[in-house]
Amino acid sequence: MLLEVEGLCVNYGHIEAIRDVTFGVEEGTVATLIGANGAGKTTTLKTLSGLRKVRAGAVRFDGKDITHAPPYQRVLLGISQSPEGRGCFPGMTVLENLDMGAFLRKDRKSAAYRADLDRVFDLFPRLKERERQAAGSMSGGEQQMLAIGRALMAKPRLLLLDEPSMGLAPKLIQQIFTIIGEINQQGTTVLLVEQNAAQALKRADTAHILETGEIVRSGSGRELSGDDSVKAAYLGGDL
Template sequence: MLLEVEDLCVNYGHIEAIRHISFSVEEGQVVSLIGANGAGKTTTLKTISGLRTVREGRVVFEGRDITKVPAYERVALRLSQAPEGRGVFVGMSVRENLDMGAYVRTDRKTSAYREDLERVFSLFPRLAEREKQVAGTMSGGEQQMLAIGRALMARPRLLLLDEPSMGLAPKLIQQIFAIIKEINEQGTTVLVVEQNAAQALKLADRAHILETGEIVRSGTGAELAGDEAVKAAYLGGDV
């Protein structure tokens, strides 16, 4: 098992943001976490990344308990996140942003590094066209591509994506999810948090629904997409 989240509890002050959630991610899978705003999805990803303190439970990555491992060390272990809101370095160029994604690597002058850069440019040709452009002048969709590309430059075994479709036009949302599928097919395991439940379930091998900090339903993406209660609550009655 690549990732195991076991009986995880996380607080914001006295408020329980996550209550005793458990799930796993197998190597090669796409796993989706869906739910309404405030359900605990982003908190879950931040906790896996090391940006939130665990009150109870643990996070295990490649068989190692990383619950107390600092966030920067988790990146070195090849666990990388593209955050909600993109978080690009707005004053830096596209290329500089991508280089920042690889800050833990020691092989920047090797062919392997260039190959990874070319992989990102192949997935996102727009970034190749704008390699020298300042990130803050790019559109929201282009910044989302850059955020994912930057995360890929760390060569993650597990890529965490937080709301990759947020604020994007429908056509661009389809494009982003097609690229996420391609990233997975190239060998990167993906854990994605997403409010667009239809797209998230269509992509997912496994999916979990969070409500008020708890997992209330789990299954394959197809199973949940075909569930009448899920359709009514999250899919507008249809997929």
């Protein structure tokens, strides 16, 4: 198991944001967390990235306890996140944003670094076309591509994706999810938080439903997408 989350509890002040959350992510798979707004999905990812303090429970990555490790150590170990809202640096170019994703790498003048940059451009040809353009002048879809590309420049073993389809047109949503599948096929494990439950479940090896900070259902993506109660609650009654 690449990622193990056990009994995780996180508070915002006196309010419990997530409570006794336990799940795992096998290496080489796509896992997804789905649920309504406020269910605790983004808090879970921020906690895995080290941006939220753990009140109780444990997080292990490749067998190593990282429960209280700072964010930079988690990046060095192989965890990288594309955040909700994209978080691109608007005044910086595409290339500069991508370089920021590699800020902890010591091989930034190497052939390996260039190969990783070329991989991002192969996945997102639009970024190659815009490499000298300021991120703030790009469309929402292009900024989403940039946020994912920036996360990939850290060479993650586990890629955390927070709402990659938010605010995108349907055609772009399909494109983004296709690329997420390609990233996984290239060997990167993916943990996806997504309100577009239908798209997420189609691609997930394992899926977990969060409600008010707790996991209430787990199973394969296929099992949950075929469950009538899940369809009614998250898929509009139909996949």
